[in-house]
Amino acid sequence: MKKRGVxxxxxxxxxxxxxxxxPGILTALVGVxxxxxxxxxxxxxxxxxxxxIEGNINISGYPKKQETFxxxxxxxxxxxxxxxxxxVYESLTYSAWLRLSPEIDQETRKVTLLHVLLYSLF
Incomplete structure (x- = not known):
């Protein structure tokens, strides 16, 4: 870059x-x-x-908290x-088990996973 005058x-x-x-919508980030x-x-x-890295990152108008994000x-x-x-279901199940708090019971985990799957279809 210095050769170019920067x-x-x-x-x-x-x-x-x-x-x-x-929420619930798959989004693609595209560009050259x-x-x-x-x-x-x-x-x-x-x-x-x-x-x-400097600046602000807000999620829904609030400062981003990494653990929540x-x-x-x-x-x-x-x-x-x-x-x-x-x-795909097995991959998402594995990811959900890693991301969700250990205090969340197995039935709630399954419902959460199905919720994510249904939202991704529509």
Whole structure:
């Protein structure tokens, strides 16, 4: 970047980004290569380990709390490994068991999972 005349030591990858997501609706984030899609998702998911992150992240108008956000969202990277030997239901069940609090009983977990599955179909 310095060869192109950029003198700053930090490169700003995202600026004034906003968006809206409807509950229970699968949303695709699309754009050209290098547009910042992965950077945005890594920052939102709390997976960004390098660089400098500043600014506010609000969910429904409230400051994002990572522990709450992780329970109500899912982020599957394109290079995640998914077993071809399990069904979608089995994969979601496994994810739900990891995400939901241990205090939640098995019947409530099943109802929650079915709720997510039904919403994703419509």
């Amino acid at each position: 003198e700053e030591k930090r490169l700003q990858l995202l600026c004034d980004v906003s968006g809206a997501f409807r 290569s290098g547009a910042g899609k992965t950077t945005l998702m890594d920052v939102l998911a709390g997976r960004k380990t390098g660089g400098h 992780a329970r109500v969202s899912g982020y599957c990277e394109q290079n995640d490994i998914h077993s071809p030997h399990v069904t």
